[in-house]
Amino acid sequence: MSPEVAVTSWAVWSAGGVSINEAPVPAEGRGLAAWPNRPASLIPQRGRPVPASASALVQLAQGVLSNRRARPVPAPPTTVDLKLGTRTGSEQIDLAFLRSLADRGEAFGSPSLFAYTLSTAAGGEVSLALGLRGALSTVSSGEVSGLAALVTGAAAVASGRSEACLCGAMDVSGSDSDVIALFLLESSRPGLASPRLVGWSLSFDPEAMTGPPSDSVRSTMERLAVALAGGENAEIGASSSGGHSALLSVVPAARRAVRPRRPARVGRG
Amino acid sequence: MPKFPGGKQLSAAITAVGTVTGHGLGRERLFAALLEGRSAIGPLTRFPADGLCSNLAAEAPADEELERAASTLCAVRPEDRASRLLLAAAAEALVGRELTPSPRRGVVVGTTKGAFEYLGRSSGSADLLEAPARALALATEARGPTFATSAACTSSAVALGEALGLIEDDICDEVIVGGTEALHAFVYRGFHALRALSSRPAMPFDVERSGLSLGEGAAVLVLESLSHARTNGRRPLAVIEGFGSSSDAYDQVAPEPGGRGLLAASLRALTAAGLTAEDVGGYHAHGTGTVQNDRMEAAAFAALFSGRDVVVSAIKGSLGHTLGAGGALDVAVCALMLDRGTVPPITNLKAIDPLAQMPAVIGKPCRLKGDRLLVGSAGFGGINAALVLGRPEVSA
Numbered sequence: 001m002s003p004e005v006a007v008t009s010w011a012v013w014s015a016g017g018v019s020i021n022e023a024p025v026p027a028e029g030r031g032l033a034a035w036p037n038r039p040a041s042l043i044p045q046r047g048r049p050v051p052a053s054a055s056a057l058v059q060l061a062q063g064v065l066s067n068r069r070a071r072p073v074p075a076p077p078t079t080v081d082l083k084l085g086t087r088t089g090s091e092q093i094d095l096a097f098l099r100s101l102a103d104r105g106e107a108f109g110s111p112s113l114f115a116y117t118l119s120t121a122a123g124g125e126v127s128l129a130l131g132l133r134g135a136l137s138t139v140s141s142g143e144v145s146g147l148a149a150l151v152t153g154a155a156a157v158a159s160g161r162s163e164a165c166l167c168g169a170m171d172v173s174g175s176d177s178d179v180i181a182l183f184l185l186e187s188s189r190p191g192l193a194s195p196r197l198v199g200w201s202l203s204f205d206p207e208a209m210t211g212p213p214s215d216s217v218r219s220t221m222e223r224l225a226v227a228l229a230g231g232e233n234a235e236i237g238a239s240s241s242g243g244h245s246a247l248l249s250v251v252p253a254a255r256r257a258v259r260p261r262r263p264a265r266v267g268r269g
Numbered sequence: 270m271p272k273f274p275g276g277k278q279l280s281a282a283i284t285a286v287g288t289v290t291g292h293g294l295g296r297e298r299l300f301a302a303l304l305e306g307r308s309a310i311g312p313l314t315r316f317p318a319d320g321l322c323s324n325l326a327a328e329a330p331a332d333e334e335l336e337r338a339a340s341t342l343c344a345v346r347p348e349d350r351a352s353r354l355l356l357a358a359a360a361e362a363l364v365g366r367e368l369t370p371s372p373r374r375g376v377v378v379g380t381t382k383g384a385f386e387y388l389g390r391s392s393g394s395a396d397l398l399e400a401p402a403r404a405l406a407l408a409t410e411a412r413g414p415t416f417a418t419s420a421a422c423t424s425s426a427v428a429l430g431e432a433l434g435l436i437e438d439d440i441c442d443e444v445i446v447g448g449t450e451a452l453h454a455f456v457y458r459g460f461h462a463l464r465a466l467s468s469r470p471a472m473p474f475d476v477e478r479s480g481l482s483l484g485e486g487a488a489v490l491v492l493e494s495l496s497h498a499r500t501n502g503r504r505p506l507a508v509i510e511g512f513g514s515s516s517d518a519y520d521q522v523a524p525e526p527g528g529r530g531l532l533a534a535s536l537r538a539l540t541a542a543g544l545t546a547e548d549v550g551g552y553h554a555h556g557t558g559t560v561q562n563d564r565m566e567a568a569a570f571a572a573l574f575s576g577r578d579v580v581v582s583a584i585k586g587s588l589g590h591t592l593g594a595g596g597a598l599d600v601a602v603c604a605l606m607l608d609r610g611t612v613p614p615i616t617n618l619k620a621i622d623p624l625a626q627m628p629a630v631i632g633k634p635c636r637l638k639g640d641r642l643l644v645g646s647a648g649f650g651g652i653n654a655a656l657v658l659g660r661p662e663v664s665a
Contacts, residue, residue, distance in 0.1 A: 109459055114463060117459060118649055124650030127517075128519070133517070137424075140402075204411060206406075
C-alpha cells in the first residue's frame with residue numbers, strides 16, 4: 001500500500017472567486033463569486049433546468065481535470081471517483097421543492113426539481129457532463145465534512161480501491177460559508193512532482209469539543225488549498241461542533257516526504 | 270480499474286445484524302415474513318395521500334415502540350425518526366455486547382434524507398444528513414471515524430463499502446454500519462411527481478408490475494476484521510469479500526437501459542474479491558418494481574452470468590423501497606440467507622416479465638446454490654453499487 005497520495009490539481013470557488021492550482025483569495029461575503037470570464041455551460045440541454053450550484057460544480061470539475069499540473073503529467077486516469085463532503089446536502093433544493101408543493105398543490109410537485117433533492121445530484125451532473133463513470137457519493141460529518149471526503153478518498157487511492165478520486169466539498173446555501181472545492185487525488189509514484197498527502201485520520205469524541213468551532217467546511221478547504229500552493233509541510237486539522245475531527249498532512253512537490261507524527265487526538269488547525 | 274496491491278480486497282466479517290422494517294422489530298420477523306412471501310405494504314397512515322397515485326407504504330413501528338427498543342442500548346433520545354429507526358435496529362444487533370469507548374470502532378451510516386425534520390435549521394451540533402450517524406456513534410461509544418454517506422438508493426451499500434475500507438486499512442477493528450430512512454410526505458410526493466409509485470403493492474420483475482412502493486426502515490450490521498471476530502469468539506454470519514461502485518453517466522433519474530453501470534459495479538466488486546461471476550451462486554437484486562429498473566437489472570444480469578442458473582432474490586415487494594436503507598437491508602437479509610442456506614421467494618412475483626427474464630425465486634423458498642451472493646444496488650443519478658458476500662467457511 002502506498003502511504004502517499006498525489007494531489008495533481010485542485011480548485012476552490014467561494015466568495016473570494018475561483019482559484020485553480022493556487023491559493024484562494026481571502027474574502028468576506030455570502031454565496032459564490034461570479035466565475036471570471038465564464039465559458040458556455042458544459043451541461044448538455046436535456047429539457048430540464050439544472051440548478052446553478054450543479055452547473056458550478058461541473059464548471060469547477062472541468063477546470064480541475066483539465067489543469068493537472070504534476071510533472072511529468074501522468075496518463076489520465078481511466079476511472080475517476082467523485083466524493084464530496086457536505087453539511088447542507090440538497091437543502092436549498094429541498095426547500096424549493098417544498099415551496100413548489102405549497103404553490104402548486106401537494107399532488108403537483110415538480111418532477112425535475114425533485115430529481116435534484118439528493119445530495120449527489122450535483123455530482124451526477126458532473127458524471128453526465130464529463131463522462132465520469134467512477135463511484136459517486138457524499139460524506140457528512142459536520143464542519144469537517146470536506147476533510148472527511150479527502151481522508152476517505154486518500155485512503156481509497158492509497159490502498160488501490162480507487163484509481164483517482166476527485167474529492168472535496170460542496171455547500172451552497174447562500175451563506176458566508178458557501179464553497180465548492182475539488183482536489184484530484186491520484187496514486188503517488190516515483191518521479192512525480194506534485195504536492196502530496198502523506199497522512200490522514202478521522203475520529204469522533206463528543207467530549208473533545210465545547211462551544212462553536214472556528215472552522216467551517218469552507219475554511220478547511222481554503223486552508224488546504226493554501227497549504228498545497230504554499231510549498232511547505234503543513235497539517236490541516238479541524239474539529240466540528242458535533243465532535244468529529246479530521247487531519248491531513250501535506251508535503252510540497254519538490255521536497256522529500258517526512259512523515260509527520262500522527263497525533264492521538266486531532267486538535268484544531 | 271482499481272488495482273489491489275495484494276490482488277484482492279481484505280474481507281470483513283458480518284457478526285451481527287439488527288433490522289426494523291414494515292414487518293416490525295427484528296431480523297427473525299423479517300426473515301420469517303420473507304420466507305412466507307408476506308408483504309408489509311399496506312394503507313398509508315402517517316400522512317394524507319389525497320390526490321396522489323398511491324396510498325400504500327410499508328410503515329415501520331411507531332416512535333414509542335422504537336424508543337422502547339432503543340432504550341435497551343442507550344439513553345440517547347433522538348429528535349428525528351430516521352435516528353430512532355437506526356437505534357432500534359442497533360439495539361438488536363448489539364445486544365449482549367459490552368461497549369466501552371474505542372478509537373478502533375467506527376460508525377458509517379447511509380441515508381438519503383437523514384434527519385429530515387432538521388430541514389432549514391442545519392446549524393446546530395448535528396446536521397440533517399449526519400445526525401443518525403452521530404446518534405449511533407454516541408450510542409455505541411465509537412471514537413473512530415464517524416460519518417454519513419449519501420449516494421441515492423445505494424447510500425447504505427456505499428456505507429458498507431466505506432466500512433470495508435476502514436477495516437482493510439487497519440483503521441478500525443469493527444465498524445457499526447447502518448442504513449436508515451424514514452417515510453416523509455416530502456419524498457412520497459416527489460415519487461408521485463415522478464409517476465413512479467404503484468397503486469398496488471410493488472411486484473418486482475412481474476409482468477403486471479406498475480411501479481414501486483415506498484417503505485421505511487433501518488438495518489445495522491457489525492462489520493469486524495476476521496481476526497477481531499475470531500479473537501472475540503464471534504461466529505460470522507457471512508463475510509463481505511468485495512465492494513464496487515460506478516456511475517452510469519446517462520441520466521439523473523432513469524438507469525442506463527443496458528445495465529452497463531450496474532455491470533461495471535458488479536465486476537469491480539468481483540475483482541476486489543479476487544473472484545469471477547462463475548464463483549457466485551445467487552444474485553440479490555435491487556428489484557424496485559419499476560419497468561426501467563427491472564429491465565436494466567435483467568440486462569446487467571444477462572451480461573454478467575451469461576445464461577447460468579444463478580438464483581435471483583429481492584425484497585422490495587415485501588418491505589417496499591426503503592431508499593437509503595435499502596442496501597444495508599439487502600445485505601442483512603443476504604447474510605441471513607448465507608447463514609441459513611435458504612433463499613426466500615420474491616414477494617408479489619407471480620409471472621416474470623419476458624423482457625426482464627431471470628431465474629427468480631417464485632412462490633416458495635429454495636436452497637442456496639453455492640457459497641456466494643452478489644448484491645446489486647442502483648440509484649438516481651445513475652449510481653450503482655455491488656457487494657460480494659460469502660459463507661465464512663469459504664471466505665475466511
